[in-house]
Amino acid sequence: MRYDVLNILRVKNDYISGEELGNMLGVSRAAIWKAVTKLKNEGYNISSVSKRGYRLIDNKDVLNENEVRIGNIVCLKEVDSTNEEGKRRAEKGCADGLVIVSDYQSTGKGRLGKSWSSDKAKDLYMSIVLYPDISPMEAPRLTLIAGIAVSEAVNGITGLDAGIKWPNDVVVNGKKLCGILTEMSAEIERIKYVVIGIGVNINREGFNAELSDKATSVCIETGKKYRRALFIDEIVSRFMKYYGIYRERGFAALKDDYNRLCLNKGKIVRTIGNNVIKGRALGVNDKGELLIETDTSIVPVLSGEVSLRLEGDRYI
Ligand code: BTN
Numbered sequence: 001m002r003y004d005v006l007n008i009l010r011v012k013n014d015y016i017s018g019e020e021l022g023n024m025l026g027v028s029r030a031a032i033w034k035a036v037t038k039l040k041n042e043g044y045n046i047s048s049v050s051k052r053g054y055r056l057i058d059n060k061d062v063l064n065e066n067e068v069r070i071g072n073i074v075c076l077k078e079v080d081s082t083n084e085e086g087k088r089r090a091e092k093g094c095a096d097g098l099v100i101v102s103d104y105q106s107t108g109k110g111r112l113g114k115s116w117s118s119d120k121a122k123d124l125y126m127s128i129v130l131y132p133d134i135s136p137m138e139a140p141r142l143t144l145i146a147g148i149a150v151s152e153a154v155n156g157i158t159g160l161d162a163g164i165k166w167p168n169d170v171v172v173n174g175k176k177l178c179g180i181l182t183e184m185s186a187e188i189e190r191i192k193y194v195v196i197g198i199g200v201n202i203n204r205e206g207f208n209a210e211l212s213d214k215a216t217s218v219c220i221e222t223g224k225k226y227r228r229a230l231f232i233d234e235i236v237s238r239f240m241k242y243y244g245i246y247r248e249r250g251f252a253a254l255k256d257d258y259n260r261l262c263l264n265k266g267k268i269v270r271t272i273g274n275n276v277i278k279g280r281a282l283g284v285n286d287k288g289e290l291l292i293e294t295d296t297s298i299v300p301v302l303s304g305e306v307s308l309r310l311e312g313d314r315y316i
Contacts, residue, residue, distance in 0.1 A: 001025065002035035003066045006044065009056040017053035043121075059227070061121065061203065063103060067229035070236050076102040081109050082127035083183055086195035090129045090185070098129045099236055101228075108199065111181055122203040123217070124228050128196045128239065132247070136186040139194055140303040141251045141288040143168045143182040144258055145242045146196050146235075150178050151261045153234035154200070158222050163263040166281070166290050167303030170200075171263055175216035177201055198235065202226055252286035259283035264290065271301055 004025055008016065018029040018036075025032070036054055040046055042064060045057040064075045072095055079085045079102040086100050105125050108116035118125065132142065147164040154162040154170065154177065162172045170178035181197040201217035203225050218226055245253050259265055264281040269292060271277045279294035289300035 001027065001031070002038050005032060005035045005054075006039055006056070006066075009046065009054060010059070013056070015047075015049065015052040015055045019053075021054070061225065061227050061229075063101060063121070063228050067227070069233045070099060072097050073099040073101065073232070073236075076100065078102060078104045078106065080107045081105050081197070082125050083109060083181060083195050083197040086127035086129045086197070087183065087185070087193075090131075090193035090195065094129055096129070096131050097240065099126060099232070100129070101126045101232060109181060109197070110179055110199075116179065116181075116199050119204045124198070124200040124202050124231055126198045126200075126232060126235070128198075128236065130194045130196065130243070132191055132194060132243075134191060135189060136184065136191055138251075139182060139184050139186075139191060140167065141246065142194060142196055142243070143180050143303065144251070144284070144288045145246055145254060146180050146182075146198055146239055148242055148254065148257050148261060149235050149239035150180070150198060150200060152238055153231060154178070154218065157226065157230055157234055158218055158224075160218070160221055162261075164258065164261045166262055166264045166284070167288075172216055172221050176214060177216055177218065177221075196239075200231060200235075202228055202231060250286065251288050255284055255286060255288075258288075277301060 005021060008021060008024060018032045021032045022029045036046055036048065043060065043062040045060050047055045047057050065073055082100045082102050082105060089098060102125050103121040105118045108118050108125060110116040144167060147168045147170060150170045151162045151164055154160055160172050162170050162177060165171045168180040169176050178198065178200040182194060184194040185192040201215060203219045204217040205219055207215050242254055262283055265283040267281055269281045277292050277294060277299050279292040282291040282293055284290055285300060289302050292299045292301055
């Protein structure tokens with residue numbers, strides 16, 4: 001019921017008395033007062049003035065299950081890492097496609113053992129739990145699909161021009177906006193579960209000196225604040241659509257979408273690792289491997305095996 005009150009306050013955008021609210025919803029003024037108290041405790045900024053009633057003061061970005069359109073979601077205030085929470089829930093057999101988001105991660109994880117910092121209730125920290133019927137070798141393709149979903153969602157919502165730095169950093173104006181960390185539990189042949197962790201910098205207004213020339217946020221790029229729920233809906237619905245296509249027709253059906261967004265394509269790149277490969281990136285193949293054209297051959301590079309340095313790159 002409290003979210004019905006919230007919806008009325010949103011539409012009204014002015015004071016409305018407890019009595020009128022009560023009449024609209026068929027409940028008592030006391031019930032309205034209780035609902036408003038709960039909403040305030042959840043973080044909504046509601047002014048109560050005697051004889052005038054209640055008014056929603058600003059459309060603060062509160063994140064809860066009511067704010068999103070997708071159904072299969074758990075919204076937490078704080079967690080160690082949404083990926084860790086996803087793994088714990090997968091071990092207990094949670095639903096396929098469960099989405100976990102949190103306002104804050106105390107020990108958020110990045111790729112290659114790095115940490116992922118949290119700016120409380122400003123950015124998006126989200127994990128999707130899946131039980132795909134694929135081999136562990138194919139799991140990196142899910143990360144590529146998540147990269148497509150995030151880039152398209154960012155571009156659709158904001159009008160920015162986000163692209164993907166292979167394999168899975170979403171980049172705007174040469175700076176990283178989103179990182180994706182896929183973790184799995186698997187046997188030799190089959191995956192038990194996969195957790196796809198997505199961190200998108202949304203409303204953060206700045207970064208420390210170490211990160212400021214490598215990382216950016218939607219707010220820094222657009223000068224505007226956004227509701228995180230909007231990004232959750234757009235990213236998850238796009239991801240689920242592409243995941244469906246992938247399961248039916250394989251990554252080959254998504255290769256062109258990925259290559260259209262791939263910022264490395266046509267650029268000179270160099271892998272980082274023991275066996276350095278340098279050449280022109282041609283885009284990904286049907287398996288999601290990046291094809292690098294060297295002086296002597298075309299070499300497929302599997303994501304997860306190497307990192308990549310783009311010549312002139314600012315942020316590795
Ligand atoms: C990277 O290093 O680029 C990957 C960063 C992934 C961060 C996200 S935030 C949600 C999920 N939970 C984590 O602990 N990490 C991922």
